[in-house]
Amino acid sequence: MPEKKVKGVTIVETFAEAFPMVGTRVIITAPTAEWAMISARTMTGFATSVIACGAEGGVERALTKFETPDGRPGVAVLLFTMDVNMLQTQLRNRVGQCVLTSPGSACYAGLEGEKKLKLGASLRFFGDGWQMSKVIGGRRYWRIPVMGGEFVCEDKTGLTTKAVGGGNLLVVGKSHKAVLAACTRAVKAMADLPDVITPFPGGIVRSGSKVGSKYAGQIASTNHAYAPGLKWHADSELPSTTEAVLEIVIDGLTADAIHEAMHAGIHAIAKGGSRDGITHITAGNYGGNLGPHHFHLKEIAG
Amino acid sequence: MSALSFELKRRPTQRLDLSPLVPSRLDGLNRKKIEALSVSTTRETITVGDVFKVKGKDAQCLHFAGTDDRCDKIGARLTGGEIVVDGDAGMLLGAQMKRGKITVHGSAGVSVGASMSGGEISVRRDVGDQVGGVAFGETFGMKGGFISIGGDAGLLVGERLRRGLIVVDGKAGDYAGGRMVAGTIVLRGGAGRYAGYGNRRGSLILADKPRHLMPTYVDSGVMEFDFLRLLETWLREQGMRIRLGGRARRLMGDMAVLGKGEMLILE
Secondary structure, three states: OOOEEEOOEEEOOOEEEEEEEEEEEEEEEOOOHHHHHHHHHHHOOOOOOOOOOOOEEEEEEEEOOOOOOOOOOEEEEEEEEOOHHHHHHHHHHHHHHHHOOOOOOEEEEOOOOOEEEEOHHHHHHHHOOOOEEEEEOOEEEEEEEEOOEEEEEEOEEEEEEEEEEEEEEEEEEOOHHHHHHHHHHHHHHHHOOOOEEOOOHHHEEOOOEEEOOOOOOOOEEEOHHHOHHHOOOOOOOOOOOOOEEEEEEEEEOOHHHHHHHHHHHHHHHHHHOHHHOEEEEEOOOOOOOOOOEEEEHHHHHO | OOEEEEEEOOOOOOOEEOOOOOHHHHOOOOHHHHHHOEOOOOOOOOEHHHHEEEEOOEEEEEEEEOOOOOEEOOOOOOEEEEEEEEOOEOOOOOOOOOEEEEEEOOOEOOOOOOOOOOOEEEEOOOEOOOOOOOOOOOOOOOEEEEEEEOOOEOOOOOOOOOEEEEEEOOOEOOOOOOOOOOOEEEEOOOOOOOOOOOOOOOEEEEOOOOOOOOOOOEEEEEEEOHHHHHHHHHHHHOOOOOOOOOEEEEEEEOOOOOOOEEEEEEO
């Protein structure tokens, strides 16, 4: 098999198989940048995988007071699910429980989108009749009286059905320390890019999964082919030198955004070269029959 | 293409109904046909050609020059395009308009933007009573859009206002926000007596506490209002030099009616 190497790190000739998702963006603002981030992190805290969280979400980036609708510091948050109804439910629950409740917060639409999701349009009922609507510049906002003052929330936000979930990179190396350092670099590089998030803890997954299990009712189980402790098994995909594999999962509002993020990620991982202890960069797929988006690593590494 | 312009030749002998002079009516008409349009309001017929010197071509951008307080209904029922008035305007300027933009460099008469549902009206100097009020035959006042007044306003600013925003830079007369249903009025130069009379759920934002406060308004104290920041940002985007800040004293009323309205007195 022809191999491509970046600074001595082998880019395995394979592809990341990704799926269509629906996604949205909201802007959370607060009196300070710190409180905006607390609110955003809380809203996207339990949002690593649709397998059991209902949604995948994360902080896209922090916004300065010059970039937000109300002139306060803010955070752009992305949220993804497999269908529109679930996205609506998750958005309502997460903004309702985590942003509405956060001191001094406000929540605004972050995407125009082809279709709309209710934001304040459903949360306004918390106002118990005391809520007020204000239309400013053609956009409707709800003012909901709360103990901390007033929660301002835009009526609707947009959604996109062209979002993509499950772009990924598997980083294979000679030590856990090396792999973790390389993945941390990659997540940082991706954090600067627009329209993408890495939903797992700190952007990194230590327990990549495969579909199904030997146990009935268990819909996902450990990706044993990449578990270094099972290298003896015939299923193993790992070279004998491997001590650890970590994965970075990327969700994006567009396929292009994921492409860009994977490109930045590959080069950040390979930055130190093979001497840093990284041997391979590969990706997860299901044979190519399940997901319509295939991100070929060799092509992306460019 | 140069703006289609109407220069008033002399003070008309009667009030003029200029509502036919809107882009949707003028588009495709040649100068002769435009000059033949009637703008009279009495049995004595007056045509556009009798009182105006007509120049230019672009019907999407109308320009009135030398107009006075007898030029009524400029831009009434406007559905798009832009009208600039170098002079004064009479009553019902932009009444029932839906879209588009009207700028008056002088003053305007009563009922500016009456029952309008969208678009923007900017009057640089004073306006008469009932700005954003109720047009004849309507039950509500302004239903959307934006009116900004550079000078003073008369009685009943935003009477029966339903939706939309009115900003008055100068002084407002008595009964500002009178009987308003909803919507927002910003009064930067103070209000007369009975401000917010009969206000149901509208917001009356005042730079200073009015000298005469209705007893049917109940003080809720000072607090932060994030929506004031949204409003300030938007107004600045419109080119207005304004500072609302985020803090205000909130008085709820008018308790004689629904009582869900508010008077916000900026700190």
